[in-house]
Amino acid sequence: MQIILFGPPGCGKGTQATFISQSLSIPHLSTGDMLRSAVTSKSEIGLKAKEIMEKGGLVSDEIVLSIVKDRVLSIDCQKGFILDGFPRTVNQAEKLEFFLNNGQSIDFVLRIKVNEEDILKRLIDRGRDDDKPEIIKNRFKTYNSETEPLIPFYEERGILFNINGMQEIEKVSEEIKKVLGVF
Ligand code: ADP
Secondary structure (H helix, E strand, C coil), rough: CEEEECCCCCCHHHHHHHHHHHHHCCEEEHHHHHHHHHHHCCCCCHHHHHHHHHHCCCCCCHHHHHHHHHHHHHHHHHHEEECCCCCCHHHHHHHHHHHHHCCCCCCEEEEECCCCHHHHEEEEHHHHCCCHHHHHHHHHHHHHHHCCCHHHHHHHCCCCCECCCCCHHHHHHHHHHHHHHCC
């Protein structure tokens, strides 16, 4: 099963992705985690991504696609995967459709809907390096302009499912389980 988790910063994508990944035994691919580890290891990609991430912008499609493509096509992803934080632009979504193998097409895009004002506090409490109020504002702006256009993109394909993210973690998971109909 191929799943995309979609939603604004702080909507709980990472938490739910971990849960689904364990329940279905499929890898959790978080581009945010991959990029943060590239930054920590000071790799070439990390050095290019650092400044952009610190400002709350988007790392170039070229870089992100290069790290996701290898991962998604690797052997442990042949039975499925869950993408968290990718795609984030329509171009990324189009490229993803193009490079997936036969039988790897996306089954579910789970859109976790939240209220921006309420999650601002969640993010500040989380306290990651890019969770400072000014940067968070930029990440929301980036989300609204670059990532929201993916909603009609996946609606047209009939695979977009809305999940209410403004409830307890367990309740969100319950809703996801119902949509996936598997565990
Ligand atoms: P959040 O969901 O809280 O915004 P992530 O961990 O998914 O956090 O992403 C952190 C940062 O990593 C983003 O603000 C962005 O700079 C970069 N990033 C992650 N995924 C992508 C992507 N698919 N395309 C471009 N940049 C990305």
